[in-house]
Amino acid sequence: MSETPEPSSARAGRRRLFLFLGVAGLVGALAAAGMALLLVNITERKHEGQNPYFRVVELTDDIVDPAIWGKNFPLQYDAYLRTVDQVRTRYGGSEAVPRTPSKADPRSVTAQSRLEEDPRLVTIWDGYAFAKDFREERGHAYMLEDQVFTERQQVTKQPGTCLHCHASVYKAYRDAGNGDLIAGFAKVNPLPYAEARKLVEHPITCIDCHDPTTMQLRVTRPGFIEGMRALRAGQGKPAYDVNRDATHQEMRSFVCGQCHVEYYFKGAEKRLTYPWHRGLTIEAMYAYYAEVDHADWTHARSGARMLKAQHPEFEMWNQGIHARSGVACADCHMPYMRVGATKISDHHVRSPLLNINRACQPCHKFGEQELAARVHTIQD
Numbered sequence: 001m002s003e004t005p006e007p008s009s010a011r012a013g014r015r016r017l018f019l020f021l022g023v024a025g026l027v028g029a030l031a032a033a034g035m036a037l038l039l040v041n042i043t044e045r046k047h048e049g050q051n052p053y054f055r056v057v058e059l060t061d062d063i064v065d066p067a068i069w070g071k072n073f074p075l076q077y078d079a080y081l082r083t084v085d086q087v088r089t090r091y092g093g094s095e096a097v098p099r100t101p102s103k104a105d106p107r108s109v110t111a112q113s114r115l116e117e118d119p120r121l122v123t124i125w126d127g128y129a130f131a132k133d134f135r136e137e138r139g140h141a142y143m144l145e146d147q148v149f150t151e152r153q154q155v156t157k158q159p160g161t162c163l164h165c166h167a168s169v170y171k172a173y174r175d176a177g178n179g180d181l182i183a184g185f186a187k188v189n190p191l192p193y194a195e196a197r198k199l200v201e202h203p204i205t206c207i208d209c210h211d212p213t214t215m216q217l218r219v220t221r222p223g224f225i226e227g228m229r230a231l232r233a234g235q236g237k238p239a240y241d242v243n244r245d246a247t248h249q250e251m252r253s254f255v256c257g258q259c260h261v262e263y264y265f266k267g268a269e270k271r272l273t274y275p276w277h278r279g280l281t282i283e284a285m286y287a288y289y290a291e292v293d294h295a296d297w298t299h300a301r302s303g304a305r306m307l308k309a310q311h312p313e314f315e316m317w318n319q320g321i322h323a324r325s326g327v328a329c330a331d332c333h334m335p336y337m338r339v340g341a342t343k344i345s346d347h348h349v350r351s352p353l354l355n356i357n358r359a360c361q362p363c364h365k366f367g368e369q370e371l372a373a374r375v376h377t378i379q380d
Helices: 008-049 066-072 074-084 120-124 140-148 160-165 170-176 181-188 193-197 222-234 248-257 282-292 313-318 329-333 368-379
Strands: 264-266 271-273 336-339 342-345
Touching: 066 074, 074 140, 074 342, 140 160, 160 181, 160 193, 160 222, 160 271, 170 181, 181 222, 181 271, 222 248, 222 271, 248 313, 248 329
Parallel strands: none
Antiparallel strands: 264 271, 336 342
């Protein structure tokens, strides 16, 4: 007696079951593999995040070249190199202006002349070196060469003091002072610019803001050290030491305030001095200048003794809402960024308007276009 044939519907159902089990098994295997890969990736990222730099070379207080520091900090160094970029904002930045190199000035690119944009400045500054040459600022990468080749060098004998804010001068000061930073500062200031220029090789570098052993922020500019001591003394805090007494968040502005300030050259020794003895407001600084009877120059046409504000960004920031809210210069101009799992400060120092997403939106929860429009309204 022959067996009863299995109904086709049963065979089809069994095939569907096997197919379902096979697909489910494959999906499960893929899910398990994906989960394993995810766990491996998370573990790798955790290890990556715990190692914010690579110890390739031993750094010391004598290594000025940023390329050597960059071996340990390639992410920061790569961003630092991008300060060669020239990008214009409405009231800042610069555009690359081609020029024909010469023996006196080998630059093939510079920035637009503010004197050509506003010829009134030539009259306003008549008798002052800035009436000869005044251009839009370029990035940190150009701060030394633009100082060396400015046409202002042709009409005035600039002293070594100028290197304080246009070069990586920390080691040069220490060498000149036989290890004493302040003594070296005093020796370099009165030197003729050409002689002092031989003491430096680079624009601002890592060593100017970071301790090579701990990587902590530090102030290396004597002008700022002395300026802050005078400011705090006027506030009833004598013997203030910025590197000892400042908080980490304060240092994230102080390292910028080393150079982005108002200043003058004091006396025959050309000592760089920040006029903060009475405070950081315009009125306080003007009162100080009146007290010491200082003028930057005598106007060629009117004979009036004149003052010119240099670049008092630190003082202006101190009067604003961001300083009162505890926001540092670096929060906006060097905002945090992630590269893989590593969190770093963006060393491509630039206008926040070129980086609104990371510079502004962590605090201001509005769209980029609206934030830019608000800034432009305030600036206008």
